[in-house]
Amino acid sequence: MKNFLFSCFLILLLSSCSISFHGNLHKIEKRQLNPNEIKFIFGNDSNKILFKTQIDLYDNNFSGLLFVKSIKENNKKIVLVTELGIKIFEFEFHDDEFEVHYCLEMLNKKAILKTLEKDLRLILMNNMVSGKAKILEDENNLVYKLKKNKRNNYYHINTKADKLVLIESLSGIFKKVTIELKDYKDDYPEKINILHHNIKLNIKLKLIEI
Numbered sequence: 001m002k003n004f005l006f007s008c009f010l011i012l013l014l015s016s017c018s019i020s021f022h023g024n025l026h027k028i029e030k031r032q033l034n035p036n037e038i039k040f041i042f043g044n045d046s047n048k049i050l051f052k053t054q055i056d057l058y059d060n061n062f063s064g065l066l067f068v069k070s071i072k073e074n075n076k077k078i079v080l081v082t083e084l085g086i087k088i089f090e091f092e093f094h095d096d097e098f099e100v101h102y103c104l105e106m107l108n109k110k111a112i113l114k115t116l117e118k119d120l121r122l123i124l125m126n127n128m129v130s131g132k133a134k135i136l137e138d139e140n141n142l143v144y145k146l147k148k149n150k151r152n153n154y155y156h157i158n159t160k161a162d163k164l165v166l167i168e169s170l171s172g173i174f175k176k177v178t179i180e181l182k183d184y185k186d187d188y189p190e191k192i193n194i195l196h197h198n199i200k201l202n203i204k205l206k207l208i209e210i
Contacts, residue, residue: 022154025136025143033133038144038155040125041164041181041189042068042076049188051205053080058200060106062088066205076124091117093124115201119194122153122167122179141165151176163189174198186210 042049053066064082071077074095080088090101098117100108107113134145141156156166167179175197181189188210194203 022136022143024138026138028135028137030132030134032131033128033144038125038128038157038164039162039187040128041123042070042125049207050209051192052208053206054204055080056200056202057107057112062107064088065208074126078120089116091120093121093126095126115196115199118149118151118169119177119179119203121148122169122177123192123194125155128155 047070049068051066051068053062053064055062062080062082064080064086067077067079067081069077069079071092076093077090078093079090082088087102087104089103089107091103092099092101100113103113107116128144128146131146131148136143136145137159140158140160142159143157144155146153146155150171152170154166154168154170155164156168157163158165161184163181163184165181167177167181168175169177178195178197180193180195181191182193183190185207188207190207192203192205194201194205196202
């Protein structure tokens with residue numbers, strides 16, 4: 001009996017947590033996304049974009065310039081260097097492939113690299129149209145919910161501005177990452193803030209050059 005009551009309590013707790021995150025969203029439909037339905041932040045026509053970057057990882061701080069460069073279709077290279085030109089990392093993304101060309105020893109840990117890969121994939125939006133999406137809405141946003149590697153990723157499009165303003169990544173009911181996209185300029189967000197909820201990792205990007 002105690003086990004039954006505990007199970008009921010747990011189900012209610014998990015349900016209430018889930019509702020509290022996205023209880024205001026109403027499902028419209030579930031279907032395959034069209035290739036051009038969501039405008040990618042870094043499309044294949046984005047030759048090179050430069051951000052001033054601050055990474056706070058526990059008690060370590062890294063700052064410098066982050067380059068996002070399109071090499072070919074669905075192939076992006078991301079490089080972070082200090083303002084003195086010292087390379088911190090150089091990554092390459094191609095569909096589901098992730099290649100580390102270089103990484104500073106302090107960051108060159110399996111768990112850290114995996115976290116950075118997931119974060120950057122969320123904004124690169126790799127293979128977003130490869131599976132079906134649940135399409136939801138609230139008063140201000142159209143929301144695309146996609147499942148990727150056992151996570152539920154929510155892409156919030158502000159319907160008035162037709163801009164991607166928020167990305168959320170959840171594992172089960174637990175929110176792992178929130179990404180805010182603000183102050184658009186020429187279809188690119190001038191500010192991208194990546195906030196982790198389970199580890200002390202925050203990344204701030206400020207657009208310098210397109």
